[in-house]
Amino acid sequence: MPELPEVEAARSVLEGALDREVRSVDDNDDWVCRPHRPGEIARVLVGGRLTAAHRRGKSMWCETAGRDGEPGPRLGIHLGMGGRIVVTDSADDEGRAGGDPRPVAGYTGAVPRKPEWNRFVVTFTDGGQLRLFDKRRLGRVRLEPDIDALGPDAEEIGREEFRVRVGRGHSAVKARLLDQSVLAGVGNLLADETLWQAGISPSARADELPAATLDHLHDALDKALRSAIEKGGVHTGEIIGFRHADAHCPRCGAPMVHGTVGGRSTWWCSAEQA
DNA sequence: AACAATGTTCAGTC
DNA sequence: GGACTGAACATTGT
Numbered sequence: 630m631p632e633l634p635e636v637e638a639a640r641s642v643l644e645g646a647l648d649r650e651v652r653s654v655d656d657n658d659d660w661v662c663r664p665h666r667p668g669e670i671a672r673v674l675v676g677g678r679l680t681a682a683h684r685r686g687k688s689m690w691c692e693t694a695g696r697d698g699e700p701g702p703r704l705g706i707h708l709g710m711g712g713r714i715v716v717t718d719s720a721d722d723e724g725r726a727g728g729d730p731r732p733v734a735g736y737t738g739a740v741p742r743k744p745e746w747n748r749f750v751v752t753f754t755d756g757g758q759l760r761l762f763d764k765r766r767l768g769r770v771r772l773e774p775d776i777d778a779l780g781p782d783a784e785e786i787g788r789e790e791f792r793v794r795v796g797r798g799h800s801a802v803k804a805r806l807l808d809q810s811v812l813a814g815v816g817n818l819l820a821d822e823t824l825w826q827a828g829i830s831p832s833a834r835a836d837e838l839p840a841a842t843l844d845h846l847h848d849a850l851d852k853a854l855r856s857a858i859e860k861g862g863v864h865t866g867e868i869i870g871f872r873h874a875d876a877h878c879p880r881c882g883a884p885m886v887h888g889t890v891g892g893r894s895t896w897w898c899s900a901e902q903a
Numbered sequence: 904a905a906c907a908a909t910g911t912t913c914a915g916t917c
Numbered sequence: 918g919g920a921c922t923g924a925a926c927a928t929t930g931t
Contacts, residue, residue, distance in 0.1 A: 687911095
């Protein structure tokens with residue numbers, strides 16, 4: 630999915646849906662829209678509009694205004710494991726996509742049409758739409774999402790705060806990086822990329838890492854994030870193509886090894902990240 | 904057919 | 918209660 634870089638691209642696409650009057654809403658997928666009942670989200674959006682698009686980590690939300698122009702509830706959107714945002718300008722427009730599982734820089738290409746994979750659709754009075762397109766159906770839309778449960782955004786966290794929040798606890802450092810309440814935005818691929826760039830074992834205990842090592846990890850995350858945003862997604866990371874059996878570290882040639890860390894499939898260099 | 908998948912959440916256990 | 922772990926969730930692709 631979408632990790633922070635893809636979600637930021639999706640948020641940017643979402644801006645194209647702002648300040649347009651909502652004609653109708655399809656919120657009938659009661660799994661994606663849980664805990665709301667079908668029609669509940671539609672009731673608060675129809676006649677009104679979305680007024681701003683925000684993001685923290687992998688979570689997005691829109692500010693809304695009702696038909697009277699007064700602020701309404703926030704509309705939370707999460708892309709889950711493979712969701713993307715599509716915004717169209719009119720009924721016959723193909724649309725721009727953001728949050729593609731395999732995006733490329735500047736991606737605005739054609740969107741696969743599989744109507745049944747549109748899990749949530751807002752139609753505007755100009756005929757255009759905002760769609761959550763998600764074949765795996767792990768994406769989520771809800772009113773008043775709890776953004777405060779998330780830690781600081783991975784793109785904005787400073788050195789000191791990173792050191793304190795990540796360098797705590799008995800669990801593996803990779804598990805800390807993946808914990809969205811510690812730091813918001815890092816997913817499985819970005820975690821592997823960052824740890825490989827920093828030369829740190831994913832299973833090293835977080836609270837045993839020296840301050841200098843944590844600073845180094847913070848720098849590596851910062852660089853990996855910026856690179857992924859610039860190049861168009863976390864899959865552009867240097868180590869991502871080497872996360873498979875029989876692969877060798879592109880830096881030192883030692884075999885890449887695999888295991889489960891923090892509950893997720895993990896690949897690391899057997900020599901540099903021992 | 905069995906298993907893994909770029910994510911979150913919930914039920915357990917310490 | 919907090920910290921941590923593993924399974925479950927829905928669906929597709931290999």
